[in-house]
Amino acid sequence: MPLHLSPRIGPELRSALAETVLLAQLSDALGSPLGVVLPQQLTGNVVAFRSVFSAHRLSGQIYYAHKANRSNALVRELAATDAGIDVASLAELQHALGAGFVPQRIVATGPKNQEFLWLAARTGVIVSADSVAELAALAALVRDRSLPRVRVMARLSGFTSAGVQLNSRRSRFGVSVAAASEVLDVIEKHADALDLVGVAFHLDTIGLPEKVVALEGCLGVLDECRRRGLRPWSVDIGGGFGVDYLADGAQWEQYTSALTEAVLGRRAPLTWNGHGYGLRAENGHVRGSLNLYPAHRPISGPAYLDRLLRTTAPEQRRPLGTLLLDNMYDLHVEPGRALLDQCGLVLASVLEVREDANGDTIVRLDCNARDVSLEEHGVLMDPVVVHRTTPAGPGPAGAYLFGNLCLEADLITRRKVFLPSLPRIGDLLAFVNTAGYLMDFSATQALRQPIGRKVALYRDDGAWRWCLDEQYWPVHHPVEAP
Numbered sequence: 205m206p207l208h209l210s211p212r213i214g215p216e217l218r219s220a221l222a223e224t225v226l227l228a229q230l231s232d233a234l235g236s237p238l239g240v241v242l243p244q245q246l247t248g249n250v251v252a253f254r255s256v257f258s259a260h261r262l263s264g265q266i267y268y269a270h271k272a273n274r275s276n277a278l279v280r281e282l283a284a285t286d287a288g289i290d291v292a293s294l295a296e297l298q299h300a301l302g303a304g305f306v307p308q309r310i311v312a313t314g315p316k317n318q319e320f321l322w323l324a325a326r327t328g329v330i331v332s333a334d335s336v337a338e339l340a341a342l343a344a345l346v347r348d349r350s351l352p353r354v355r356v357m358a359r360l361s362g363f364t365s366a367g368v369q370l371n372s373r374r375s376r377f378g379v380s381v382a383a384a385s386e387v388l389d390v391i392e393k394h395a396d397a398l399d400l401v402g403v404a405f406h407l408d409t410i411g412l413p414e415k416v417v418a419l420e421g422c423l424g425v426l427d428e429c430r431r432r433g434l435r436p437w438s439v440d441i442g443g444g445f446g447v448d449y450l451a452d453g454a455q456w457e458q459y460t461s462a463l464t465e466a467v468l469g470r471r472a473p474l475t476w477n478g479h480g481y482g483l484r485a486e487n488g489h490v491r492g493s494l495n496l497y498p499a500h501r502p503i504s505g506p507a508y509l510d511r512l513l514r515t516t517a518p519e520q521r522r523p524l525g526t527l528l529l530d531n532m533y534d535l536h537v538e539p540g541r542a543l544l545d546q547c548g549l550v551l552a553s554v555l556e557v558r559e560d561a562n563g564d565t566i567v568r569l570d571c572n573a574r575d576v577s578l579e580e581h582g583v584l585m586d587p588v589v590v591h592r593t594t595p596a597g598p599g600p601a602g603a604y605l606f607g608n609l610c611l612e613a614d615l616i617t618r619r620k621v622f623l624p625s626l627p628r629i630g631d632l633l634a635f636v637n638t639a640g641y642l643m644d645f646s647a648t649q650a651l652r653q654p655i656g657r658k659v660a661l662y663r664d665d666g667a668w669r670w671c672l673d674e675q676y677w678p679v680h681h682p683v684e685a686p
Protein backbone atom coordinates (compact mmCIF):
# COMPACT_ATOMS: atom_id res chain seq x y z
CA MET A 205 0.00 0.00 0.00
CA PRO A 206 1.48 3.38 -0.93
CA LEU A 207 2.18 5.71 1.94
CA HIS A 208 1.87 9.19 0.60
CA LEU A 209 2.91 12.35 2.38
CA SER A 210 1.19 14.78 0.05
CA PRO A 211 2.40 18.34 0.44
CA ARG A 212 -0.04 21.10 1.25
CA ILE A 213 -0.12 23.20 -1.91
CA GLY A 214 -1.87 26.55 -1.90
CA PRO A 215 -3.57 28.07 -4.94
CA GLU A 216 -0.58 30.10 -6.13
CA LEU A 217 1.92 27.26 -5.94
CA ARG A 218 -0.63 24.96 -7.56
CA SER A 219 -1.12 27.39 -10.39
CA ALA A 220 2.65 27.73 -10.83
CA LEU A 221 3.02 23.95 -10.94
CA ALA A 222 0.43 23.78 -13.70
CA GLU A 223 2.79 25.82 -15.92
CA THR A 224 4.56 22.64 -16.96
CA VAL A 225 5.91 23.98 -20.25
CA LEU A 226 7.33 27.07 -18.57
CA LEU A 227 8.91 25.02 -15.78
CA ALA A 228 10.54 22.67 -18.29
CA GLN A 229 11.88 25.61 -20.30
CA LEU A 230 13.30 27.21 -17.17
CA SER A 231 14.98 23.98 -16.17
CA ASP A 232 16.41 23.51 -19.66
CA ALA A 233 17.74 27.04 -19.77
CA LEU A 234 19.00 27.43 -16.23
CA GLY A 235 19.89 23.92 -15.19
CA SER A 236 19.09 21.62 -12.33
CA PRO A 237 18.49 22.19 -9.51
CA LEU A 238 16.53 25.38 -9.91
CA GLY A 239 15.04 27.37 -7.05
CA VAL A 240 11.78 29.10 -7.85
CA VAL A 241 10.51 31.79 -5.48
CA LEU A 242 7.10 33.44 -5.43
CA PRO A 243 7.68 36.88 -3.92
CA GLN A 244 4.05 37.97 -4.03
CA GLN A 245 3.08 35.10 -1.76
CA LEU A 246 5.37 36.57 0.88
CA THR A 247 3.32 39.77 0.84
CA GLY A 248 0.22 37.72 1.54
CA ASN A 249 1.92 36.03 4.45
CA VAL A 250 2.89 39.38 5.96
CA VAL A 251 -0.74 40.45 5.76
CA ALA A 252 -1.82 37.27 7.54
CA PHE A 253 0.61 37.89 10.42
CA ARG A 254 -0.43 41.54 10.56
CA SER A 255 -4.07 40.54 10.95
CA VAL A 256 -3.19 38.67 14.16
CA PHE A 257 -1.62 41.84 15.51
CA SER A 258 -4.79 43.74 14.62
CA ALA A 259 -7.05 41.14 16.21
CA HIS A 260 -5.14 41.56 19.48
CA ARG A 261 -4.89 45.36 19.00
CA LEU A 262 -1.13 45.10 19.27
CA SER A 263 1.43 47.11 17.42
CA GLY A 264 4.96 46.08 16.60
CA GLN A 265 7.04 44.81 13.75
CA ILE A 266 7.11 41.62 11.68
CA TYR A 267 10.79 41.03 10.98
CA TYR A 268 11.42 38.45 8.29
CA ALA A 269 14.36 36.23 9.30
CA HIS A 270 16.50 36.61 6.21
CA LYS A 271 18.62 33.55 6.93
CA ALA A 272 15.80 31.25 5.81
CA ASN A 273 16.49 32.06 2.14
CA ARG A 274 19.23 33.91 0.27
CA SER A 275 16.86 35.24 -2.39
CA ASN A 276 17.06 38.84 -3.54
CA ALA A 277 13.54 38.89 -4.90
CA LEU A 278 11.97 37.90 -1.60
CA VAL A 279 13.80 40.60 0.32
CA ARG A 280 13.08 43.29 -2.26
CA GLU A 281 9.41 42.40 -2.43
CA LEU A 282 9.29 42.49 1.34
CA ALA A 283 10.82 45.97 1.30
CA ALA A 284 7.68 47.06 -0.54
CA THR A 285 5.51 45.97 2.40
CA ASP A 286 5.41 47.40 5.92
CA ALA A 287 7.42 44.48 7.33
CA GLY A 288 10.92 44.61 8.73
CA ILE A 289 13.85 42.26 8.38
CA ASP A 290 16.03 40.33 10.79
CA VAL A 291 19.61 40.15 9.52
CA ALA A 292 22.17 37.82 11.04
CA SER A 293 25.36 38.66 9.14
CA LEU A 294 27.17 41.62 7.63
CA ALA A 295 26.20 40.49 4.12
CA GLU A 296 22.53 40.14 5.08
CA LEU A 297 22.58 43.65 6.53
CA GLN A 298 24.14 45.03 3.36
CA HIS A 299 21.56 43.16 1.32
CA ALA A 300 18.65 44.52 3.34
CA LEU A 301 19.92 48.11 3.13
CA GLY A 302 20.43 47.73 -0.61
CA ALA A 303 16.98 46.24 -1.10
CA GLY A 304 15.33 49.33 0.31
CA PHE A 305 14.95 48.74 4.02
CA VAL A 306 15.59 51.84 6.07
CA PRO A 307 17.52 51.09 9.29
CA GLN A 308 14.40 51.57 11.42
CA ARG A 309 12.99 48.42 9.83
CA ILE A 310 16.05 46.26 10.45
CA VAL A 311 17.10 44.28 13.50
CA ALA A 312 20.56 42.71 13.67
CA THR A 313 20.63 39.36 15.47
CA GLY A 314 22.97 36.40 15.76
CA PRO A 315 26.73 36.17 16.23
CA LYS A 316 28.38 39.41 15.14
CA ASN A 317 31.85 40.52 14.18
CA GLN A 318 33.14 44.09 14.53
CA GLU A 319 32.30 44.98 10.94
CA PHE A 320 28.71 43.85 11.32
CA LEU A 321 28.39 45.77 14.59
CA TRP A 322 29.93 48.86 13.03
CA LEU A 323 27.62 48.95 10.01
CA ALA A 324 24.62 48.30 12.24
CA ALA A 325 25.60 51.12 14.60
CA ARG A 326 26.62 53.45 11.80
CA THR A 327 23.30 53.09 9.98
CA GLY A 328 21.19 52.96 13.13
CA VAL A 329 19.60 49.54 12.98
CA ILE A 330 18.44 47.90 16.20
CA VAL A 331 21.04 45.53 17.58
CA SER A 332 19.70 42.47 19.35
CA ALA A 333 22.60 41.60 21.63
CA ASP A 334 23.42 38.08 22.70
CA SER A 335 25.62 38.75 25.69
CA VAL A 336 26.90 41.29 28.16
CA ALA A 337 30.24 41.18 26.32
CA GLU A 338 28.56 42.09 23.05
CA LEU A 339 26.86 45.07 24.68
CA ALA A 340 30.15 46.23 26.15
CA ALA A 341 31.93 45.81 22.79
CA LEU A 342 29.17 47.75 21.07
CA ALA A 343 29.37 50.55 23.62
CA ALA A 344 33.14 50.76 23.13
CA LEU A 345 32.71 50.86 19.37
CA VAL A 346 30.16 53.64 19.62
CA ARG A 347 32.43 55.68 21.84
CA ASP A 348 35.71 55.03 20.00
CA ARG A 349 34.27 55.66 16.56
CA SER A 350 31.97 58.52 17.55
CA LEU A 351 28.86 56.69 16.41
CA PRO A 352 25.31 57.66 17.31
CA ARG A 353 23.73 56.03 20.34
CA VAL A 354 22.53 52.55 19.31
CA ARG A 355 19.10 51.11 19.99
CA VAL A 356 19.55 47.69 21.52
CA MET A 357 17.43 44.73 22.46
CA ALA A 358 18.70 42.32 25.10
CA ARG A 359 18.27 38.72 24.07
CA LEU A 360 17.47 36.45 26.98
CA SER A 361 17.36 32.68 27.40
CA GLY A 362 17.14 30.02 30.09
CA PHE A 363 13.61 30.90 31.18
CA THR A 364 11.98 29.05 34.04
CA SER A 365 8.62 29.30 35.66
CA ALA A 366 7.35 28.51 39.12
CA GLY A 367 4.01 27.65 37.51
CA VAL A 368 5.18 25.02 35.00
CA GLN A 369 7.82 22.35 34.90
CA LEU A 370 9.91 22.77 31.78
CA ASN A 371 13.26 21.58 30.61
CA SER A 372 14.18 24.29 28.19
CA ARG A 373 17.17 23.33 26.11
CA ARG A 374 20.43 25.07 26.67
CA SER A 375 21.04 27.84 24.16
CA ARG A 376 24.30 29.36 22.99
CA PHE A 377 22.48 32.65 22.47
CA GLY A 378 21.12 35.16 24.90
CA VAL A 379 21.81 35.99 28.51
CA SER A 380 20.26 33.70 31.07
CA VAL A 381 17.21 35.43 32.46
CA ALA A 382 18.64 34.80 35.93
CA ALA A 383 21.51 37.15 34.99
CA ALA A 384 19.29 39.79 33.39
CA SER A 385 20.31 42.33 36.01
CA GLU A 386 23.90 42.18 34.68
CA VAL A 387 22.57 43.20 31.28
CA LEU A 388 20.69 46.10 32.78
CA ASP A 389 23.79 47.12 34.74
CA VAL A 390 25.89 47.31 31.60
CA ILE A 391 23.20 49.23 29.77
CA GLU A 392 22.92 51.73 32.60
CA LYS A 393 26.68 52.03 32.72
CA HIS A 394 26.84 52.80 28.99
CA ALA A 395 23.68 54.86 28.78
CA ASP A 396 25.45 57.39 26.55
CA ALA A 397 26.04 54.67 23.92
CA LEU A 398 23.21 52.19 24.36
CA ASP A 399 19.48 52.81 24.31
CA LEU A 400 17.53 49.78 25.54
CA VAL A 401 14.33 49.47 23.52
CA GLY A 402 13.26 46.02 24.59
CA VAL A 403 14.01 42.44 25.46
CA ALA A 404 14.02 39.48 23.12
CA PHE A 405 14.13 35.73 22.84
CA HIS A 406 14.24 33.25 20.03
CA LEU A 407 13.74 29.65 20.97
CA ASP A 408 14.67 27.03 18.44
CA THR A 409 11.51 25.10 19.07
CA ILE A 410 7.91 25.08 18.07
CA GLY A 411 6.84 24.11 21.58
CA LEU A 412 4.20 26.50 22.81
CA PRO A 413 4.67 26.00 26.58
CA GLU A 414 8.32 27.06 26.38
CA LYS A 415 7.38 30.22 24.54
CA VAL A 416 4.64 31.04 27.00
CA VAL A 417 7.14 30.87 29.84
CA ALA A 418 9.71 32.87 27.87
CA LEU A 419 7.26 35.63 27.03
CA GLU A 420 6.08 35.92 30.59
CA GLY A 421 9.73 35.92 31.69
CA CYS A 422 10.42 38.84 29.37
CA LEU A 423 7.51 40.77 30.85
CA GLY A 424 9.07 40.25 34.26
CA VAL A 425 12.38 41.68 33.05
CA LEU A 426 10.57 44.69 31.60
CA ASP A 427 9.06 45.27 35.05
CA GLU A 428 12.55 45.22 36.49
CA CYS A 429 13.61 47.78 33.86
CA ARG A 430 10.83 50.10 34.94
CA ARG A 431 11.83 49.80 38.56
CA ARG A 432 15.28 50.93 37.53
CA GLY A 433 13.95 53.85 35.52
CA LEU A 434 14.78 52.30 32.15
CA ARG A 435 11.99 52.65 29.62
CA PRO A 436 12.07 49.80 27.08
CA TRP A 437 8.72 49.27 25.43
CA SER A 438 8.93 46.11 23.36
CA VAL A 439 9.29 42.35 23.42
CA ASP A 440 10.67 40.45 20.45
CA ILE A 441 9.57 36.82 20.56
CA GLY A 442 11.73 35.63 17.65
CA GLY A 443 10.59 33.02 15.17
CA GLY A 444 9.60 29.39 15.24
CA PHE A 445 5.94 29.66 14.26
CA GLY A 446 6.15 26.60 12.08
CA VAL A 447 4.69 25.55 8.79
CA ASP A 448 2.08 22.96 7.99
CA TYR A 449 3.75 21.01 5.20
CA LEU A 450 1.18 18.28 4.71
CA ALA A 451 -2.29 18.40 3.28
CA ASP A 452 -3.65 15.54 5.34
CA GLY A 453 -2.88 14.81 8.99
CA ALA A 454 -4.15 11.24 8.62
CA GLN A 455 -1.30 10.53 6.19
CA TRP A 456 1.18 11.68 8.80
CA GLU A 457 -0.31 9.35 11.39
CA GLN A 458 -0.32 6.46 8.93
CA TYR A 459 3.22 7.11 7.85
CA THR A 460 4.74 7.42 11.29
CA SER A 461 2.98 4.34 12.61
CA ALA A 462 4.03 2.38 9.51
CA LEU A 463 7.59 3.58 10.08
CA THR A 464 7.46 2.21 13.62
CA GLU A 465 6.23 -1.12 12.28
CA ALA A 466 9.03 -1.15 9.73
CA VAL A 467 11.64 -0.38 12.40
CA LEU A 468 10.31 -3.35 14.36
CA GLY A 469 10.58 -5.51 11.25
CA ARG A 470 6.85 -6.09 11.10
CA ARG A 471 6.61 -4.76 7.59
CA ALA A 472 8.90 -4.21 4.62
CA PRO A 473 11.42 -1.39 5.07
CA LEU A 474 10.22 2.11 4.22
CA THR A 475 13.65 3.67 4.31
CA TRP A 476 17.06 3.22 2.75
CA ASN A 477 19.12 0.73 4.78
CA GLY A 478 16.44 0.65 7.42
CA HIS A 479 17.08 4.20 8.65
CA GLY A 480 14.72 4.83 11.54
CA TYR A 481 14.62 8.65 11.79
CA GLY A 482 15.59 8.33 15.43
CA LEU A 483 13.69 5.12 16.14
CA ARG A 484 15.37 1.75 16.66
CA ALA A 485 14.29 -1.70 17.71
CA GLU A 486 15.50 -3.26 20.93
CA ASN A 487 14.24 -6.73 21.88
CA GLY A 488 11.05 -6.27 19.96
CA HIS A 489 10.36 -2.83 21.40
CA VAL A 490 10.82 0.47 19.69
CA ARG A 491 13.24 2.85 21.36
CA GLY A 492 14.37 6.41 20.72
CA SER A 493 12.19 9.18 19.49
CA LEU A 494 11.16 10.35 16.08
CA ASN A 495 13.65 12.97 15.06
CA LEU A 496 11.41 14.66 12.54
CA TYR A 497 9.75 17.99 11.99
CA PRO A 498 6.08 17.37 12.74
CA ALA A 499 5.18 17.99 9.14
CA HIS A 500 1.46 18.20 9.78
CA ARG A 501 0.91 21.23 11.96
CA PRO A 502 -2.58 22.66 11.65
CA ILE A 503 -1.77 25.41 14.17
CA SER A 504 1.21 27.08 12.58
CA GLY A 505 2.33 30.46 11.30
CA PRO A 506 -0.09 33.29 12.13
CA ALA A 507 -2.47 30.84 13.86
CA TYR A 508 0.36 29.82 16.17
CA LEU A 509 1.00 33.44 17.08
CA ASP A 510 -2.69 33.89 17.78
CA ARG A 511 -2.69 30.79 19.98
CA LEU A 512 0.31 32.07 21.92
CA LEU A 513 -1.28 35.44 22.56
CA ARG A 514 -4.48 33.79 23.75
CA THR A 515 -2.63 31.55 26.16
CA THR A 516 -2.89 32.43 29.83
CA ALA A 517 0.41 33.36 31.45
CA PRO A 518 1.06 30.76 34.16
CA GLU A 519 2.02 33.23 36.87
CA GLN A 520 0.03 36.36 36.08
CA ARG A 521 -2.97 34.26 35.02
CA ARG A 522 -4.07 36.50 32.20
CA PRO A 523 -3.72 36.04 28.44
CA LEU A 524 -0.30 37.08 27.16
CA GLY A 525 -1.84 39.30 24.50
CA THR A 526 -3.78 41.17 27.17
CA LEU A 527 -0.69 41.62 29.29
CA LEU A 528 1.17 43.14 26.34
CA LEU A 529 -1.74 45.41 25.50
CA ASP A 530 -2.30 46.60 29.06
CA ASN A 531 1.36 47.54 29.39
CA MET A 532 1.29 49.17 25.96
CA TYR A 533 4.25 47.10 24.89
CA ASP A 534 5.04 46.55 21.22
CA LEU A 535 5.26 42.94 20.12
CA HIS A 536 7.92 42.03 17.56
CA VAL A 537 8.15 38.71 15.77
CA GLU A 538 10.91 37.27 13.57
CA PRO A 539 9.38 34.49 11.50
CA GLY A 540 11.57 32.89 8.85
CA ARG A 541 10.04 29.59 7.87
CA ALA A 542 6.46 30.71 8.48
CA LEU A 543 6.74 33.85 6.35
CA LEU A 544 8.06 31.71 3.51
CA ASP A 545 5.16 29.29 3.62
CA GLN A 546 4.12 28.54 0.02
CA CYS A 547 6.79 30.92 -1.33
CA GLY A 548 8.79 28.57 -3.48
CA LEU A 549 9.82 25.23 -4.86
CA VAL A 550 12.92 23.46 -6.09
CA LEU A 551 12.94 21.76 -9.50
CA ALA A 552 15.28 18.87 -10.15
CA SER A 553 15.56 16.93 -13.36
CA VAL A 554 15.46 13.17 -13.56
CA LEU A 555 18.71 11.63 -14.84
CA GLU A 556 17.88 7.98 -14.53
CA VAL A 557 15.03 5.68 -13.62
CA ARG A 558 15.87 2.06 -12.95
CA GLU A 559 15.12 -0.93 -10.82
CA ASP A 560 17.89 -2.12 -8.52
CA ALA A 561 18.78 -5.68 -7.52
CA ASN A 562 16.33 -5.54 -4.59
CA GLY A 563 13.50 -4.65 -6.91
CA ASP A 564 13.35 -1.07 -5.67
CA THR A 565 12.81 1.72 -8.14
CA ILE A 566 15.63 4.25 -8.16
CA VAL A 567 15.14 7.76 -9.46
CA ARG A 568 18.44 9.60 -9.79
CA LEU A 569 18.21 13.37 -9.82
CA ASP A 570 20.46 16.17 -10.93
CA CYS A 571 20.58 17.74 -7.49
CA ASN A 572 21.73 16.61 -4.09
CA ALA A 573 20.54 16.43 -0.54
CA ARG A 574 22.04 19.86 0.18
CA ASP A 575 20.01 21.47 -2.61
CA VAL A 576 16.72 20.25 -1.18
CA SER A 577 17.63 19.77 2.44
CA LEU A 578 14.49 17.99 3.52
CA GLU A 579 16.50 15.36 5.38
CA GLU A 580 18.69 17.78 7.23
CA HIS A 581 15.64 19.55 8.57
CA GLY A 582 13.63 16.37 9.09
CA VAL A 583 10.80 17.48 6.85
CA LEU A 584 9.06 14.62 5.10
CA MET A 585 6.89 15.28 2.08
CA ASP A 586 6.53 13.87 -1.42
CA PRO A 587 7.74 15.64 -4.54
CA VAL A 588 5.36 16.48 -7.35
CA VAL A 589 6.17 14.97 -10.75
CA VAL A 590 6.22 17.47 -13.61
CA HIS A 591 5.93 15.30 -16.71
CA ARG A 592 7.07 16.51 -20.09
CA THR A 593 5.01 13.91 -21.89
CA THR A 594 3.12 10.87 -20.70
CA PRO A 595 4.25 9.08 -17.53
CA ALA A 596 6.66 6.17 -18.00
CA GLY A 597 4.41 3.94 -16.02
CA PRO A 598 1.34 3.93 -13.86
CA GLY A 599 1.52 4.85 -10.23
CA PRO A 600 1.75 4.98 -7.43
CA ALA A 601 5.39 4.13 -7.81
CA GLY A 602 7.53 3.67 -4.73
CA ALA A 603 11.01 5.06 -5.37
CA TYR A 604 14.23 6.07 -3.69
CA LEU A 605 15.59 9.44 -4.79
CA PHE A 606 19.35 9.45 -5.34
CA GLY A 607 21.32 12.67 -5.59
CA ASN A 608 24.24 13.71 -7.78
CA LEU A 609 27.03 13.40 -5.23
CA CYS A 610 29.44 10.48 -5.22
CA LEU A 611 28.45 9.74 -1.64
CA GLU A 612 26.50 6.82 -0.21
CA ALA A 613 24.50 9.17 1.99
CA ASP A 614 23.35 11.42 -0.83
CA LEU A 615 19.70 10.55 -0.93
CA ILE A 616 17.29 13.45 -1.29
CA THR A 617 15.22 11.71 1.27
CA ARG A 618 16.11 8.45 2.97
CA ARG A 619 12.60 7.15 2.77
CA LYS A 620 10.85 5.58 -0.14
CA VAL A 621 8.52 8.10 -1.70
CA PHE A 622 5.40 7.08 -3.55
CA LEU A 623 5.11 9.05 -6.74
CA PRO A 624 1.68 9.33 -8.35
CA SER A 625 3.20 8.08 -11.61
CA LEU A 626 6.60 6.94 -12.81
CA PRO A 627 8.76 9.71 -14.31
CA ARG A 628 10.95 9.47 -17.41
CA ILE A 629 14.45 10.80 -17.92
CA GLY A 630 14.17 14.57 -18.34
CA ASP A 631 11.00 14.91 -16.33
CA LEU A 632 11.17 17.18 -13.33
CA LEU A 633 10.49 16.55 -9.70
CA ALA A 634 9.19 19.62 -7.92
CA PHE A 635 9.86 19.85 -4.18
CA VAL A 636 7.23 22.30 -3.14
CA ASN A 637 7.09 24.69 -0.21
CA THR A 638 10.83 24.60 0.20
CA ALA A 639 11.56 28.35 0.31
CA GLY A 640 12.15 28.31 4.07
CA TYR A 641 15.55 26.68 4.75
CA LEU A 642 15.02 23.79 2.34
CA MET A 643 16.18 25.66 -0.78
CA ASP A 644 19.62 27.18 -0.36
CA PHE A 645 20.48 27.22 3.32
CA SER A 646 22.71 24.15 3.12
CA ALA A 647 23.67 24.26 -0.57
CA THR A 648 27.37 23.71 -1.22
CA GLN A 649 29.63 23.27 -4.19
CA ALA A 650 30.84 19.86 -3.11
CA LEU A 651 32.25 17.97 -6.10
CA ARG A 652 32.05 21.30 -7.93
CA GLN A 653 28.40 20.59 -8.54
CA PRO A 654 26.70 23.92 -9.18
CA ILE A 655 24.55 25.60 -6.58
CA GLY A 656 21.14 25.91 -8.14
CA ARG A 657 20.19 29.16 -9.77
CA LYS A 658 17.12 30.96 -8.66
CA VAL A 659 14.24 32.58 -10.49
CA ALA A 660 11.36 34.69 -9.31
CA LEU A 661 7.97 33.75 -10.64
CA TYR A 662 5.40 36.48 -10.39
CA ARG A 663 2.01 37.42 -11.64
CA ASP A 664 1.57 40.35 -13.91
CA ASP A 665 -2.12 40.98 -14.57
CA GLY A 666 -2.87 37.33 -13.90
CA ALA A 667 -0.23 35.86 -16.22
CA TRP A 668 2.86 34.17 -14.79
CA ARG A 669 6.13 35.86 -15.63
CA TRP A 670 9.63 35.11 -14.48
CA CYS A 671 13.04 36.66 -14.19
CA LEU A 672 16.33 35.75 -12.58
CA ASP A 673 16.10 36.23 -8.84
CA GLU A 674 18.72 38.98 -8.90
CA GLN A 675 16.84 40.86 -11.61
CA TYR A 676 13.63 41.11 -9.66
CA TRP A 677 12.41 44.38 -8.20
CA PRO A 678 8.88 45.02 -6.98
CA VAL A 679 8.12 47.37 -9.87
CA HIS A 680 7.67 44.57 -12.40
CA HIS A 681 4.10 43.81 -11.55
CA PRO A 682 1.18 46.16 -11.11
CA VAL A 683 0.21 47.22 -7.59
CA GLU A 684 -2.25 44.69 -6.24
CA ALA A 685 -5.62 45.70 -4.95
CA PRO A 686 -5.55 45.29 -1.15
Ligand SMILES: *Cc1c(COP(=O)(O)O)cnc(C)c1O
Pocket residue numbers: 269271272290313314406442443444445446538539540541542
Ligand atom coordinates in the same frame (compact mmCIF):
# COMPACT_ATOMS: atom_id res chain seq x y z
C1 LIG B 1 16.49 31.64 12.80
C2 LIG B 1 15.98 32.75 13.61
C3 LIG B 1 14.67 33.19 13.43
C4 LIG B 1 13.68 32.52 12.50
O1 LIG B 1 13.27 31.26 12.94
P1 LIG B 1 12.10 30.46 12.16
O2 LIG B 1 12.06 29.16 12.83
O3 LIG B 1 12.54 30.38 10.74
O4 LIG B 1 10.86 31.24 12.30
C5 LIG B 1 14.26 34.29 14.16
N1 LIG B 1 15.09 34.91 15.02
C6 LIG B 1 16.36 34.50 15.22
C7 LIG B 1 17.22 35.23 16.20
C8 LIG B 1 16.85 33.40 14.52
O5 LIG B 1 18.09 33.00 14.73
